[in-house]
Amino acid sequence: MKTLLEFDYKKAIQAINFLSTKEGGKIDKLKVIKLIWLADRYHLRKYGRPIINDTYYAMKLGPVASSAKDILGFNPSSDTEKQYLEKFLSLSALNKNVIKSIAEVDTDIFSKTEIEALENIYNEYGNLKAPVLIDVSHQFPEWKKFKKEIESGSSTRKIMNYHDFFSNPSESVCIKNIFNESEDELENSKYEYEESHQMASFWL
Numbered sequence: 001m002k003t004l005l006e007f008d009y010k011k012a013i014q015a016i017n018f019l020s021t022k023e024g025g026k027i028d029k030l031k032v033i034k035l036i037w038l039a040d041r042y043h044l045r046k047y048g049r050p051i052i053n054d055t056y057y058a059m060k061l062g063p064v065a066s067s068a069k070d071i072l073g074f075n076p077s078s079d080t081e082k083q084y085l086e087k088f089l090s091l092s093a094l095n096k097n098v099i100k101s102i103a104e105v106d107t108d109i110f111s112k113t114e115i116e117a118l119e120n121i122y123n124e125y126g127n128l129k130a131p132v133l134i135d136v137s138h139q140f141p142e143w144k145k146f147k148k149e150i151e152s153g154s155s156t157r158k159i160m161n162y163h164d165f166f167s168n169p170s171e172s173v174c175i176k177n178i179f180n181e182s183e184d185e186l187e188n189s190k191y192e193y194e195e196s197h198q199m200a201s202f203w204l
Helices: 009-021 029-047 066-072 077-090 112-126 129-136 147-152 162-166 182-204
Strands: 026-028 056-058 062-065 089-091 098-101 157-159
Touching: 009 029, 009 066, 009 077, 009 089, 009 098, 009 112, 026 029, 026 157, 029 062, 029 066, 029 098, 029 112, 029 129, 029 162, 029 182, 062 066, 062 129, 077 089, 147 157, 162 182
Parallel strands: none
Antiparallel strands: 026 098, 056 062, 056 157, 089 098
8 A cells, every 4th residue: 555645755865874874884775675664664553653654565575665765776756855865875886785874864854753763673673684684574464465476476566555564473583572562552553543644635
């Protein structure tokens, strides 16, 4: 399901910048796209909204935020996004799969809860390399829903539904105990999410 809320390219770029800084100034593209998904998942479940409002796809290597992926490929959707991107990030000259921070993170763009999400996700998952994070992502319900189609090759990508992010993994292998909200907390967050989408659809 495509989100009705507008993709926030500035938050996406600053989230990449934030996580790159955590890694010492540069980060693997696959790793950062997985950490962004986890941060969006965390924030949605706790506070009823994702951070960057991207459209997610289930792909062979796990959940992918589509517009954030374009940004990581330095192929954003507009010149305005490109100009903003090039102020803060660059591709590594030695490895095009690595993104580099070239300017200080603009943390003012984030709410306190968004910083909390990024910090907590990095603290829990930041020590894992991209291949491990891919394996971890394959254990979450929003990806497992499309497992057969993707692994059989009948589809290369399937659009994901944010509602599935509220479901809990059925397995515990390699999954950190950070998505441990109570049923009441999840119901409240679902309500907040639905309310925001109803308001967004009202103005369409």
